[in-house]
Amino acid sequence: MKHSKVLIIGSGPAGYTAAIYTARAMLKPMMVQGTQPGGQLTITTDVENYPGFGDVIQGPWLMEQMQQQAKSVGTDIITDMIKSVDFGQRPFTAVGESGETYTADSVISTGAQARWLGIDSEKKFNGYGVSACATCDGFFFKDKTVLVVGGGNSAVEEALYLTNIASKVYLVHRRDSLRAEKILQDRLFSNPKVEVIWNSQIEEVIGNDDPLNVTGVKLKNTKDDFGLGTATVDVDGVFIAIGHDPATQIFKGQIEMDDENYIITRPDSTETNIPGVYAAGDVKDKTYRQAVTAAGMGCMAALEAEKYLAAKESLMKILGINCMNHDASMSVVDYSSGIGEVLWAAHAERYSKVKMIITLIGQ
């Protein structure tokens, strides 16, 4: 069993930033990296919108740098995948696929995955003309022809965004109508750069091998019951916009989530409904989905966790309880306003449901 004051689940920009901040606050965080060390940026190539670099940098390189920085300030980086958590008791527990149990006084959770079509050629050209993020990679297709796959709000928004950059935007949808909101559809249909290809799906992304780049897609008609064939469309870039899956499977039934399984946090905060548990980056964000916003939220989560742990420690001192007594169960509510409300449960025999309010300013 491994214990730390802070457990960080996931090693994307949010996780590493949270690690850097909590390590520098002497909280000795442990980070469980998951099956994709470095997160989503490791599956892309050029990154041009992360501030601080005069030249275009590579996604995997950026994540290696973040890992090194987190490690050098004292993060315990662990190769494992969390398969279950128990937030119903304190300290919180998480069990890894390795069989190891991790316990922590606070938890920061991060991460999501873009959904992909799952075809081999999509994988081959990923980062070389195939992307799942128009905001991130659209710029590379200035005055070129691109194709967006999907029929929901995200797909239409991505297609509209790309019309500002590309010369022509195809939207390919496997049905004969879109799920996107009417207002978005109106904007899409009235844009002269857009052409919608209905009842179609990508069978293959085609392109060159040296250097790797996309030249077109082979489309299959979804209503072609007789297998009459495919059509090829010449494009320079393909954007898959069929949704994202936040990495929240392990939190089901324990943390409040919305109907798309994104973790719900308090406004302007990373606090979840469980005091001491924070959510940062794409695990809670379906609006911005950027490395820099994820990193920003990782910073917020670290500062909030730090404040929570400091408040908890102060209160335990006041109550005369050993901070390391993990049987203790405590909720700290609204300490951000400077007032901490503490409901003490585990030491009921000693404090018999003590409910106290103390001012935390200056502690």
Ligand SMILES: Cc1cc2nc3c(=O)[nH]c(=O)nc-3n(C[C@H](O)[C@H](O)[C@H](O)COP(=O)(O)OP(=O)(O)OC[C@H]3O[C@@H](n4cnc5c(N)ncnc54)[C@H](O)[C@@H]3O)c2cc1C
């Ligand atoms: C193709 C592509 C290109 C992109 N390009 C750019 C770009 O150029 N610029 C930009 O700003 N953004 C870009 N993005 C978006 C950016 O990658 C994300 O917004 C960002 O990575 C989100 O960071 P995150 O910290 O929330 O976690 P993610 O990067 O989503 O990382 C999730 C982490 O959680 C871990 N994890 C998941 N489940 C578990 C578990 N049960 N136990 C332990 N660990 C777990 C994973 O292993 C992973 O390390 C791109 C995204 C994609 C898909």
